[in-house]
Amino acid sequence: MALLEVKKLGISFGGLRAVDEFSIKIEKGELYGLIGPNGAGKTTIFNLLTGVYKPTDGSIILDGEDITGKSTIQINHAGIARTFQNIRLFHNLSVIDNVKVGLHNHYKYSAGTGVFRLPKFFRTEKEMNKKALELLRVFDLEGEAYLPASGLPYGKQRKLEIARALATQPKLLLLDEPAAGMNPNETAELMNTIRFVRDNFDMTVLLIEHDMSLVSGICERLSVLNFGQLLCQGETSEVLSNPEVITAYLGE
Amino acid sequence: MKKKLNVQTRKSFVTYALLLIVIIAVEIMVNTGNISSMLQGLLVPICVYAILAVSLNLTVGILGELSLGQAGFMCIGAYSSAIFSNLVKDSITEPMIRFPLAIIIGGICAAVFGIIIGIPVLRLRGDYLAIVTLAFGEIIKNVFAALYIGYDSAGLHISLKSQGDLNLASDGKMIINGALGISGTPNDSTFEIAAVILFITLIISYNFINSRTGRAVMSIRDNRIAAESVGINITKYKLITFGLTAFLAGVAGVLYSHNFYSLQASKFDYNLSILVLVFVVLGGIGSVRGSVIAAAVLTMLPEYLRSINKYRMLFYAVILIVMMICTSNATVRNFFVRNFEKLKGLIIKKKSAGETAKEGE
Amino acid sequence: MAFLENLINGISLGSIYAVIALGYTLVYGIAKMLNFAHGDVIMVGGYVVFNAIVKANLNPWVSVALAVVACTVLGITIEKVAYKPLRKASSLSVLITAIGVSYFLQNMALLVFGEKPVTFTSVIDIPKISLFDGKVVIKGETTAAIIASILIVIGLSLFVNHTQKGRAMLAVSEDKDAAQLMGINVNSTISLTFAIGSGLAAIAGVLLCSSYPILSNTTGAMPGIKAFVAAVLGGIGSIPGAMIGGITIGVIEILGRAYISPQLADAIVFAVLILVLMVKPTGILGKKINEKV
Numbered sequence: 001m002a003l004l005e006v007k008k009l010g011i012s013f014g015g016l017r018a019v020d021e022f023s024i025k026i027e028k029g030e031l032y033g034l035i036g037p038n039g040a041g042k043t044t045i046f047n048l049l050t051g052v053y054k055p056t057d058g059s060i061i062l063d064g065e066d067i068t069g070k071s072t073i074q075i076n077h078a079g080i081a082r083t084f085q086n087i088r089l090f091h092n093l094s095v096i097d098n099v100k101v102g103l104h105n106h107y108k109y110s111a112g113t114g115v116f117r118l119p120k121f122f123r124t125e126k127e128m129n130k131k132a133l134e135l136l137r138v139f140d141l142e143g144e145a146y147l148p149a150s151g152l153p154y155g156k157q158r159k160l161e162i163a164r165a166l167a168t169q170p171k172l173l174l175l176d177e178p179a180a181g182m183n184p185n186e187t188a189e190l191m192n193t194i195r196f197v198r199d200n201f202d203m204t205v206l207l208i209e210h211d212m213s214l215v216s217g218i219c220e221r222l223s224v225l226n227f228g229q230l231l232c233q234g235e236t237s238e239v240l241s242n243p244e245v246i247t248a249y250l251g252e
Numbered sequence: 253m254k255k256k257l258n259v260q261t262r263k264s265f266v267t268y269a270l271l272l273i274v275i276i277a278v279e280i281m282v283n284t285g286n287i288s289s290m291l292q293g294l295l296v297p298i299c300v301y302a303i304l305a306v307s308l309n310l311t312v313g314i315l316g317e318l319s320l321g322q323a324g325f326m327c328i329g330a331y332s333s334a335i336f337s338n339l340v341k342d343s344i345t346e347p348m349i350r351f352p353l354a355i356i357i358g359g360i361c362a363a364v365f366g367i368i369i370g371i372p373v374l375r376l377r378g379d380y381l382a383i384v385t386l387a388f389g390e391i392i393k394n395v396f397a398a399l400y401i402g403y404d405s406a407g408l409h410i411s412l413k414s415q416g417d418l419n420l421a422s423d424g425k426m427i428i429n430g431a432l433g434i435s436g437t438p439n440d441s442t443f444e445i446a447a448v449i450l451f452i453t454l455i456i457s458y459n460f461i462n463s464r465t466g467r468a469v470m471s472i473r474d475n476r477i478a479a480e481s482v483g484i485n486i487t488k489y490k491l492i493t494f495g496l497t498a499f500l501a502g503v504a505g506v507l508y509s510h511n512f513y514s515l516q517a518s519k520f521d522y523n524l525s526i527l528v529l530v531f532v533v534l535g536g537i538g539s540v541r542g543s544v545i546a547a548a549v550l551t552m553l554p555e556y557l558r559s560i561n562k563y564r565m566l567f568y569a570v571i572l573i574v575m576m577i578c579t580s581n582a583t584v585r586n587f588f589v590r591n592f593e594k595l596k597g598l599i600i601k602k603k604s605a606g607e608t609a610k611e612g613e
Numbered sequence: 614m615a616f617l618e619n620l621i622n623g624i625s626l627g628s629i630y631a632v633i634a635l636g637y638t639l640v641y642g643i644a645k646m647l648n649f650a651h652g653d654v655i656m657v658g659g660y661v662v663f664n665a666i667v668k669a670n671l672n673p674w675v676s677v678a679l680a681v682v683a684c685t686v687l688g689i690t691i692e693k694v695a696y697k698p699l700r701k702a703s704s705l706s707v708l709i710t711a712i713g714v715s716y717f718l719q720n721m722a723l724l725v726f727g728e729k730p731v732t733f734t735s736v737i738d739i740p741k742i743s744l745f746d747g748k749v750v751i752k753g754e755t756t757a758a759i760i761a762s763i764l765i766v767i768g769l770s771l772f773v774n775h776t777q778k779g780r781a782m783l784a785v786s787e788d789k790d791a792a793q794l795m796g797i798n799v800n801s802t803i804s805l806t807f808a809i810g811s812g813l814a815a816i817a818g819v820l821l822c823s824s825y826p827i828l829s830n831t832t833g834a835m836p837g838i839k840a841f842v843a844a845v846l847g848g849i850g851s852i853p854g855a856m857i858g859g860i861t862i863g864v865i866e867i868l869g870r871a872y873i874s875p876q877l878a879d880a881i882v883f884a885v886l887i888l889v890l891m892v893k894p895t896g897i898l899g900k901k902i903n904e905k906v
Contacts (some may be wrong), residue, residue: 020457052477071480072477072480072481073483076480076481076482076483081481081482082481084477084481086480088475088477088481089478089479090470090471090473090474090475090479091473091474091475092470092473092474092475093467093470097470100464100467100470101467101471101479101484102482104467104482104484107464108464109463109464111460111463111465111492112457114462114464114465114466115456115459115460116464117459124464125464128464146259164482165481165482167482168483224601287622312705316703316705317705318705318708320710320712369887372887372890372891373887376890376894377704378704378705379641379647379708380845381703382647383841383842383845383886384840384887384890386838387838387842387883387886387887388883390838390880390883391880393885394876394877394879394880395877398876412876412877421633421639441767477738508649521863522834526716529709529712532710565716565719568716568720569713569714569716569717569719569720570713570717571708571713572716573710573717574714576706576709576710576713577710578769580698580702580706581699581702582701583698584698
């Protein structure tokens, strides 16, 4: 059974059909790419998958559970975590606290326990710190753990966002243009990190990307979106050599 | 790295230490008679205002929402506890039992109202919260000003019309007399108790901020959409914060009502809520220590500078506007930051010139 | 009969709220901020008219015109000095600043115009109307408020929908950045909005003080808040909504005062606000605003 199965997903804003009849099947452990020209509706699909927008048609099944129309919070609990195209960190919190907010629903103690500093507080916080540092180490952010998140350079902010998403222990990770604004070295490093995450965290990844070196380098399969509709999908090499895709990207 | 981990904890302990020193110093001054009667009269109010400011800072600084209902919550705490104390003052004569009960009752009543108000509005835009809390404060003030409560052998009598409407028996006693308010509340608020409550308020606030709950609340403040995306229940944490703010404001109200023989609802007006906001803004939004200092300074200042009293409120207004423009406008803020750095650089240079040449990092 | 008289008085008070609510609704729609100081501009308008008539012996109409000019200038100044530097700041900072401005105006008025409330002399000389053999008497002020508000709502709707400047306001309220790209001067459009709102506040001040003649530094505060409630009730951003909301609030207030409790009339109005926000937070004619992700 596929981990994510989306059937005929659609949404209209006013009269505009932003996404229409979008279907996709992602297997567990896959690295899947969603590409397409600007304004094709890629981020809208992410917003639909994560419940920021409620779809007008279609269904979303995650690991056998129907999550269509659920709230962002419920969907995160069901197992989807994401990053944002325009980075959305908790900028006044420290780097490690950003990750600890991600761990929120897996390491619990009540507000009262925190206020009265009961033993469980110290125990849980210690475990949280350990786990958060572990995650930061994966992204080479351990050294900056106690700096404010807003002080990180751009590339590291993107990484921190991925670390925070992973902290929620998702089944499916959505990355919205993870390489945007990175130089080729950073992109290459990011590719390794994404592969590492997939292999070591048993993760399934769906990513939106414009950087073709990244897409062709790590994605196993691709879906191409144009004007809110699916243009084609399949193995990466096949899709990228498809004349229709080339036309859509380069125009005529 | 271990050191940096405790930066928040260290900050809170410095505040505790400072407060403890001040409390002990004041206590010594009081006991040796080295304190002016004016300052002595201000001691409990300073604690009350500091608690109010710290509690509002949880909503404004940590949650990032504006509440203008601080006076309303305080009013509920003040009235509910004063009613309680007036009812039991003949049966429970020991203030050390009566007053803690009053504090708990006042705080809980205020928190319940805070949550009731919070449920409909916390999912709306921040501006609505501000106006609804303001409206709520006015409702509370008006209702208490129109409320008559008395008791006699037949039990409690309540009316919203007039004293005569209560139909009290001849042995009846008034508790709340409409706009005239409550009188006869036992004077249980002492500086010692107020100081202890302030201290506890600080501990609660710091511990709240530096916990799982506080992080969740701050994540909502920093980026609501991202907080939702990692599964933070926005409504729940907003309600918790709002309830805690109301609880502490209610406790401040208890201290306030038990500091005066008589109490009128008209005291808890819009101006009081604004005053508390001025403390928070001047002390630094999000800074617990700053709130306490600002509350203390701005409570004492007008008493010592009677001549400026006329301009006091105008001064408050200017504080709000100027502080906001200085901290939120990028150009102005950078100007200050740059000059502050320069100034700091100069001071460090002078210092190190006097000692050894240790600079150059 | 008394009910009819109360109803008409409610509609009249509501008409004044509607004129004030227009200022809130325009500014909220375009600058996306709650201009807390709006109510206090009303008070300034009232004082300008009072002083112009009593101290300077000016003609009432000239005084009203003077108040409109003064308030317009005041509105633009407030926007430029206090709000413009915060265009990019968080809504919390803007809100606190607006409260600061409101507080500033109230306390400045206390120093400039004195602490003692003054008795305003009505500027309206419309004769009163007697109905049912004098059982129902409608005062000239009541009629004036209703007529003035209807004219203002019609005029403003025409302006917004049929002039270039008005359409620029609509565009800015829809999407500030897109409007800028289309060549609309966003700053001057926001200034214009504040100018119109404040000018209307002056007229509202005259109408309010003519009907309720006690004028003090906090005269504008409560009507201001109630007018905001009216704007929310009608649907923030909507001009006809402001009218509907204003009249509803006015009627509720007067009837509540007459039949439930005079002390609790304000509390009833605010309870209505909380109820509306629970049931239909976008108001009667409002539309939902989506946040960009």
